[in-house]
């Protein structure tokens with residue numbers, strides 16, 4: 001089942017990301033899809049805030065993978081943030097070892113994660129962002145592929161944005 | 164003979180330093196921060212003995228199977244030391260080292276956590292491996308292992324409930340490969356003269372076909 005939500009500003013997308021953090025558990029990978037400039041990094045910044053990351057979060061476009069120390073009550077000690085936009089092969093993505101690293105008390109947000117979802121670990125949540133009707137509207141579709149996070153819990157946490 | 168052993172196949176990184184006086188084993192890190200901790204740990208412990216890298220006669224390194232992020236740190240450190248010092252190097256299997264850490268008369272499976280829902284495993288009788296090293300789900304391993312066997316290693320511990328529900332025994336005492344044991348293994352096998360440096364590469368076991376699904380064009384549409 002897909003949960004479809006709408007935000008109306010970049011701040012709302014950040015808030016949504018922050019709320020999503022409240023239902024995550026260690027080991028979960030958020031596979032984020034959606035075109036250039038649609039709001040993936042904005043959502044990652046909100047997620048970071050929700051996980052208690054203090055440093056600045058920007059797209060790791062050149063380093064491909066960034067690691068931020070997190071501080072929250074959910075036992076998540078690290079937020080990994082990947083951006084696959086510049087990757088050119090499945091091997092290159094596999095080399096990042098996201099599926100392995102995330103099992104050390106981390107969660108990972110992967111921009112352009114739909115390029116190579118198979119190597120991003122076993123516990124995935126798919127998030128697809130797209131342009132809405134107005135300039136600042138974004139449609140955010142969320143589908144959980146892991147039993148580690150219940151669909152109902154996501155729907156409840158993000159209920160304020162349902163379309 | 165002065166030997167340094169490097170262990171990074173699991174979330175616990177460790178080293179052992181051995182001389183004619185005996186062997187000392189030290190844990191370098193427990194939480195996958197192998198990149199930051201391994202080399203400083205080696206330097207510290209050599210310094211404590213007033214040794215430099217040049218005092219080493221042999222480097223022993225665990226080549227896996229194990230965690231990709233750990234092995235690439237340990238194996239590349241071992242290889243670059245060996246190359247720079249022109250020192251002998253020898254690789255050991257994580258599963259064989261583990262098997263040496265249990266009572267040798269037990270029928271056992273060495274089981275290392277491969278993450279992503281799988282384990283690396285190999286069957287041993289006495290000091291003989293009687294299967295290839297495998298990568299499989301804990302459930303599949305449970306089906307393969309007879310009820311006369313004992314499971315050891317961090318993979319056995321992580322999935323202890325799965326194994327228990329299948330009537331299998333997990334030995335909780337043997338968790339991660341011991342680099343001191345790796346040195347013993349190398350001595351017992353008379354491999355202390357070393358191996359070709361080019362043959363020392365991580366053993367990942369996982370099929371690279373699993374990464375074939377890469378959508379090159381998707382990002383350029385819309």
Ligand SMILES: Nc1ncnc2c1ncn2[C@@H]1O[C@H](COP(=O)(O)OP(=O)(O)OP(=O)(O)O)[C@@H](O)[C@H]1O
Nearest residue numbers: 007008009010013036037038039040041042136138
């Ligand atoms: N509702 C909204 N949600 C998110 N961003 C919005 C929204 N409305 C407007 N924006 C603007 O869209 C842009 C989103 O940029 P962002 O860097 O987050 O995109 P991205 O998906 O990470 O892009 P890239 O693929 O280049 O990494 C920002 O300039 C932001 O201000």
Ligand SMILES: [Mg+2]
Nearest residue numbers: 040041059111
């Ligand atoms: Mg971005």
